[in-house]
Amino acid sequence: xxxxxxxxxxxxxxxxxxxxxxxxxxxxxxxxxxxxxxxxxxxxxxxxxxxxxxxxxxxxxxxxxxxxxxxxxxxxxxxxxxxxxxxxxxxxxxxxxxxxxxxxxxxxxxxxxxxxxxxxxxxxxxxxxxxxxxxxxxxxxxxxxxxxxxxxxxxxxxxxxxxxxxxxxxxxxxxxxxxxxxxxxxxxxxxxxxxxxxxxxxxxxxxxxxxxxxxxxxxxxxxxxxxxxxxxxxxxxxxxxxxxxxxxxxxxxxxxxxxxxxxxxxxxxxxxxxxxxxxxxxxxxxxxxxxxxxxxxxxxxxxxxxx
Numbered sequence: 001x002x003x004x005x006x007x008x009x010x011x012x013x014x015x016x017x018x019x020x021x022x023x024x025x026x027x028x029x030x031x032x033x034x035x036x037x038x039x040x041x042x043x044x045x046x047x048x049x050x051x052x053x054x055x056x057x058x059x060x061x062x063x064x065x066x067x068x069x070x071x072x073x074x075x076x077x078x079x080x081x082x083x084x085x086x087x088x089x090x091x092x093x094x095x096x097x098x099x100x101x102x103x104x105x106x107x108x109x110x111x112x113x114x115x116x117x118x119x120x121x122x123x124x125x126x127x128x129x130x131x132x133x134x135x136x137x138x139x140x141x142x143x144x145x146x147x148x149x150x151x152x153x154x155x156x157x158x159x160x161x162x163x164x165x166x167x168x169x170x171x172x173x174x175x176x177x178x179x180x181x182x183x184x185x186x187x188x189x190x191x192x193x194x195x196x197x198x199x200x201x202x203x204x205x206x207x208x209x210x211x212x213x214x215x216x217x218x219x220x221x222x223x224x225x226x227x228x229x230x231x232x233x234x235x236x237x238x239x240x241x242x243x244x245x246x247x248x249x250x251x252x253x254x255x256x257x258x259x260x261x262x263x264x265x266x267x268x269x270x271x272x273x274x275x276x277x278x279x280x281x282x283x284x285x286x287x288x289x290x291x292x293x294x295x296x297x298x299x300x301x302x303x304x305x306x307x
Contacts, residue, residue: 006034006098007082007182011072013041015090016050018226023055025094032102035059038090039076041066068196069175077182077190085185089176091226095119100220101179104167112213113180113205115173116221117164126225128177129170129217130157133202135250135262142269167218171209175201176225184213194252198238199245203252236295243270243299267303270296 008026012019019038026036036058040048042065051058061076073087084105086098105111118126131137131152138156140146146155158170178201188207191200205215243266250262274297281289 007080009076012090016047029094074190087178112208172202172205270300
């Protein structure tokens with residue numbers, strides 16, 4: 001395998017507590033010429049200063065405001081010199097060598113994007129790839145039907161651990177770990193900045209497949225992903241960003257009639273979820289129920305454009 005330079009891009013916003021482990025794990029497991037680029041999205045927790053003081057070999061790109069995941073990665077890629085780019089979440093830690101990933105690209109010049117095996121901090125399996133974001137699949141996923149059937153029609157993400165035992169082609173891989181050739185990135189124009197965060201990885205992988213490239217998963221590279229900074233519930237802003245990204249994706253790849261149906265159906269589901277949390281709150285004082293009620297109601301208003 002010819003030695004290749006990889007540019008590891010880590011977008012950060014107030015993630016100082018994760019950066020030390022993340023950067024150290026890259027240095028330990030990238031056993032070839034590489035560069036690490038940290039894009040700091042105007043953090044207020046001293047993240048940029050921490051990296052500057054503790055990792056002098058790491059390039060720091062300071063954004064003047066929080067650009068989000070998508071524009072942050074695009075900004076980092078502008079200064080990248082590697083043959084391959086690795087988008088790596090700040091709340092991740094590599095636990096194996098990256099060499100098997102490079103070998104996959106060396107063996108197939110039509111490999112456009114590669115994902116890896118992920119674990120939660122406690123060691124449990126975490127899903128890292130999924131199925132095409134069709135309007136119907138997104139709608140059915142949010143009904144919760146995936147809890148009762150193994151059908152891929154009702155789930156965006158493949159959460160069947162047995163699916164991750166062997167390498168395979170997939171529709172998309174998570175942007176928490178996404179390796180791609182820099183040449184393809186440049187040809188596709190990087191990530192679509194109409195997405196602030198969420199679904200931008202699925203969009204990139206779809207465009208790579210449309211350009212004739214494969215999107216694949218390998219179990220031979222492993223990371224720990226704390227996922228959402230370790231929070232089980234991402235909060236209202238994360239939910240709104242996700243709904244906005246769904247709309248952007250559907251508008252981009254489907255016609256106006258499909259978009260209208262999609263917004264109406266998903267907005268109705270969000271309303272039902274808000275109602276469910278309201279009713280649960282009448283009989284249960286569990287913390288977070290009222291917050292989720294407001295978040296899902298707000299998501300419904302965004303989808304139905306009643307705001």
